[in-house]
Amino acid sequence: MKLSQRGLRIAVAAAVLALGSVVSYVAAHAAAPDAKVIKIGAKRFDYTPGHLTLKKGEPVILEFSTRDVLMGFNLPDFKLRADIVPDKVTRVRFVPDKTGTFTFLCDIFCGTGHEQMQGSITVVD
Amino acid sequence: MAHRIDRRDFLKLAGLGGVGVVFASALPGVALAHDQDDFYFLQLSDTHWGFEGAPNPDAKGTLRKAIRSVNSLERQPDFIMFTGDLTHTTDNPIERRKRMSEFKQIVSELKVETVRFMPGEHDASLDNGKAFQEFFGATHYTFDHKGVHFIVIDNVSDPRALIGDEQLAWLAADLGQHAADAPIVVFTHRPLFDLAPQWDWATRDGAQAVELLMPYRNVTVFYGHIHQEHHHMTGHIAHHAAKGLMFPLPAPGSQPNRTPLPWNPAEPYKGLGFRSVDADADEARYAITEYPVVKA
Numbered sequence: 001m002k003l004s005q006r007g008l009r010i011a012v013a014a015a016v017l018a019l020g021s022v023v024s025y026v027a028a029h030a031a032a033p034d035a036k037v038i039k040i041g042a043k044r045f046d047y048t049p050g051h052l053t054l055k056k057g058e059p060v061i062l063e064f065s066t067r068d069v070l071m072g073f074n075l076p077d078f079k080l081r082a083d084i085v086p087d088k089v090t091r092v093r094f095v096p097d098k099t100g101t102f103t104f105l106c107d108i109f110c111g112t113g114h115e116q117m118q119g120s121i122t123v124v125d
Numbered sequence: 126m127a128h129r130i131d132r133r134d135f136l137k138l139a140g141l142g143g144v145g146v147v148f149a150s151a152l153p154g155v156a157l158a159h160d161q162d163d164f165y166f167l168q169l170s171d172t173h174w175g176f177e178g179a180p181n182p183d184a185k186g187t188l189r190k191a192i193r194s195v196n197s198l199e200r201q202p203d204f205i206m207f208t209g210d211l212t213h214t215t216d217n218p219i220e221r222r223k224r225m226s227e228f229k230q231i232v233s234e235l236k237v238e239t240v241r242f243m244p245g246e247h248d249a250s251l252d253n254g255k256a257f258q259e260f261f262g263a264t265h266y267t268f269d270h271k272g273v274h275f276i277v278i279d280n281v282s283d284p285r286a287l288i289g290d291e292q293l294a295w296l297a298a299d300l301g302q303h304a305a306d307a308p309i310v311v312f313t314h315r316p317l318f319d320l321a322p323q324w325d326w327a328t329r330d331g332a333q334a335v336e337l338l339m340p341y342r343n344v345t346v347f348y349g350h351i352h353q354e355h356h357h358m359t360g361h362i363a364h365h366a367a368k369g370l371m372f373p374l375p376a377p378g379s380q381p382n383r384t385p386l387p388w389n390p391a392e393p394y395k396g397l398g399f400r401s402v403d404a405d406a407d408e409a410r411y412a413i414t415e416y417p418v419v420k421a
Binding site for chain 1: 214215216246250251281284285286319322323324325329381382383
């Protein structure tokens with residue numbers, strides 16, 4: 001079978017797209033099998049649970065949701081943050097690389113109790 | 126020279142002994158010699174009008190006492206700048222406007238004619254500055270006074286603690302009109318640098334503002350938000366946080382939570398106050414004097 005030049009270009013483009021999709025899929029799921037999913041509910045003005053204990057080097061997926069207003073999750077010691085958008089699930093992959101207890105907080109001003117909206121993560125060996 | 130008043134004379138004129146003085150200049154400890162172009166302004170911050178609670182049993186009286194202290198200064202400042210959190214936050218938009226109206230009425234008792242305002246997150250973050258603008262006007266702006274260029278940056282109307290691309294472009298355009306050695310004073314509510322991100326004492330894109338300011342050799346930043354005196358350098362740019370006028374907060378990162386420090390009946394109003402800033406425009410030097418709410 002003889003492909004025209006235009007047909008060849010389309011075939012190559014399709015192959016690249018397909019390969020890209022496979023690579024994206026692999027990249028997205030490579031870490032998934034051993035990553036524990038932890039669901040965290042956010043509402044004005046706290047997180048549930050408000051404290052987590054994690055193991056150093058062990059990947060987790062933090063899965064945030066809220067039915068309230070736009071909020072934030074900020075874990076400054078690991079330079080990790082995300083918006084928590086109402087009625088959507090926000091997933092944050094996190095691999096703690098140091099031990100200790102670290103504060104996370106809402107960094108989007110969400111109302112009268114905003115300044116008390118925080119939690120903590122303890123990372124152990 | 127008729128207008129030449131040294132720092133000691135000024136404090137004497139102010140009638141307030143025993144106040145703290147910080148010389149915010151490249152040559153610390155050098156008293157400012159005043160000429161007719163020199164001036165001073167006051168920074169009042171974090172009045173949190175509407176707050177009620179144990180950290181300040183005189184919540185309704187503290188601001189009025191501070192105003193009386195300001196009005197008692199023999200030499201009045203050229204202007205007063207309120208650096209945000211004029212009111213304490215409320216989820217109720219009607220109550221928010223009531224607090225702003227009351228605050229505006231109270232500060233109208235100041236003798237100084239020129240009083241400027243900017244919002245804090247308590248004033249502006251729940252409605253993107255809408256109520257603030259109804260009562261006090263623009264949330265970011267510039268003005269010039271006796272050779273000093275003042276820039277008011279709004280890092281609170283976006284509840285994400287962002288200045289935002291649009292305002293950063295505005296800042297860049299404004300700075301572009303000035304020489305690299307122009308004396309520039311910046312007012313913000315939140316710190317532009319990461320003072321204590323775990324307490325939300327930061328501006329998410331503050332580093333971009335600092336980067337824009339960095340080519341200018343004579344920049345000084347005055348801000349509020351943290352309810353205490355604090356001094357920090359980013360390169361050659363000095364950042365000075367002011368005390369509040371409702372409740373003091375703990376030193377950055379000194380405890381797990383940023384809860385107000387308790388009121389001490391033996392030392393009422395401790396940790397609260399306002400400051401004067403003596404400007405020597407020619408040298409771009411600023412002498413800071415801290416004042417208590419009431420005379421000791």
